Structure formats: C-alpha cells, structure tokens
Amino acid sequence: SQKIEQNSEALNIQEGKTATLTCNYTNYSPAYLQWYRQDPGRGPVFLLLIRENEKEKRKERLKVTFDTTLKQSLFHITASQPADSATYLCALKFYNNNDMRFGAGTRLTVKP
Amino acid sequence: DTGVSQDPRHKITKRGQNVTFRCDPISEHNRLYWYRQTLGQGPEFLTYFQNEAQLEKSRLLSDRFSAERPKGSFSTLEIQRTEQGDSAMYLCASSLAGRGETQYFGPGTRLLVL
Numbered sequence: 001s002q003k004i005e006q007n008s009e010a011l012n013i014q015e016g017k018t019a020t021l022t023c024n025y026t027n028y029s030p031a032y033l034q035w036y037r038q039d040p041g042r043g044p045v046f047l048l049l050i051r052e053n054e055k056e057k058r059k060e061r062l063k064v065t066f067d068t069t070l071k072q073s074l075f076h077i078t079a080s081q082p083a084d085s086a087t088y089l090c091a092l093k094f095y096n097n098n099d100m101r102f103g104a105g106t107r108l109t110v111k112p
Numbered sequence: 113d114t115g116v117s118q119d120p121r122h123k124i125t126k127r128g129q130n131v132t133f134r135c136d137p138i139s140e141h142n143r144l145y146w147y148r149q150t151l152g153q154g155p156e157f158l159t160y161f162q163n164e165a166q167l168e169k170s171r172l173l174s175d176r177f178s179a180e181r182p183k184g185s186f187s188t189l190e191i192q193r194t195e196q197g198d199s200a201m202y203l204c205a206s207s208l209a210g211r212g213e214t215q216y217f218g219p220g221t222r223l224l225v226l
Binding site for chain 2: 004009034036041042043044045046049089091097098099100101102103104105
C-alpha cells in the first residue's frame with residue numbers, strides 16, 4: 001500500500017538557520033505534492049504546490065524540491081523565525097484517488 | 113470572512129449518542145472534503161463531494177458515519193452511536209475543481225466522546 005513518511009516527528013533549529021523537512025513516499029508517484037502548515041487547534045493552511053514534472057518551486061523564504069526518482073520532496077525554510085514554529089504536512093495527490101493523502105507531519109520549533 | 117467555517121468548534125458527547133457537524137465551504141468552491149485527524153497524525157480522508165454528489169467514501173469509514181451536501185453548498189457529517197475511538201478533530205476542506213487544486217481547510221470540530 002502507498003506510504004507517506006515525513007522525516008521526523010520534531011525538528012528544533014536556531015533562529016536564522018535553514019530548516020529542511022523531508023517527505024518520502026513509496027510506490028506510485030503523485031500527480032502533484034503540496035505542503036501545508038498547521039498550528040495547534042487549527043486546520044492546515046496551504047503553502048506550496050509542486051507538480052510531478054517540476055523540480056523546484058519557491059515562494060519568499062520557502063523552497064520545495066521534488067525528485068520522482070528518489071520519491072522524495074524537500075521543504076526548506078530559509079532565515080527561519082520563531083513564528084515559523086508549527087507542524088508542516090506534506091500531502092500527495094495520486095492519479096487514482098480524488099483525495100489528498102497526508103503525511104503525519106513534522107513539528108518544527110525555531111528557537112530565538 | 114469568506115473562508116471555510118465549521119460548527120461547532122468543540123463537541124463533548126457520551127458514548128452512544130449521535131452528533132452532527134456542519135461545514136460551510138468557500139462559496140464558489142464545488143468540491144468539499146471531510147477529514148479526520150488524531151493527535152500526531154495527518155488528516156485522514158473520509159469522504160468527498162463534487163457539488164451535491166458524494167463521489168468517494170473511504171473504505172475505513174464505518175456505516176455509522178454519513179455525510180450530505182444537499183444543495184451543493186454546506187455539508188453535514190453525522191456520526192451515529194458514537195464510540196470513544198471517534199474522538200478526533202474533524203476537518204472540512206473545499207476546493208475548486210481543476211488541475212493542481214488547493215484545498216482550503218476550516219478550523220475543525222474537535223469531538224470528545226466520553
């Protein structure tokens with residue numbers, strides 16, 4: 001069965017450093033992959049989408065890469081700030097499903 | 113506020129009772145999704161509507177769960193004979209059909225079954 005794994009439950013970094021989060025999947029490659037941010041007690045908020053034929057996407061301090069050979073997406077936050085502290089979810093849309101399949105998330109803490 | 117709204121935000125019920133949650137999507141969105149999320153996990157798909165038609169339902173979804181979207185606008189999710197294992201955050205999301213659609217999530221309804 002299809003699995004989606006995010007590298008770790010928690011990641012702690014110092015303010016100003018680059019945070020790198022990993023999303024790995026098995027079996028079939030998705031049509032596209034999205035990253036969401038979720039704060040405690042709130043619904044996920046969309047950040048970035050990258051399609052299967054794209055290698056990299058950027059938005060302000062955020063960068064997403066997508067390697068269909070490695071079956072992996074990396075999500076980078078540069079010049080991290082304490083306000084970036086949240087749980088980050090990757091979500092994959094596969095061709096044979098109408099829904100998004102989510103990873104368990106990585107909880108990022110940026111310390112001042 | 114033109115985002116996705118959900119009501120109630122919190123619900124505490126006793127085992128065996130029925131509960132109903134409401135979701136109001138973004139007005140022009142024709143797709144609506146229900147997800148369930150437990151602590152430390154990502155959202156898990158429950159069901160999906162395009163307009164008023166329920167097009168997909170997770171195989172994990174018990175017969176005690178039913179969802180409707182009668183006029184293609186708001187949706188309700190009902191859980192009958194609740195069990196303690198139903199305790200979770202229930203999230204609704206809406207989107208506009210198309211390639212590379214973004215789902216916009218509501219704040220969720222947190223259910224606690226005692």
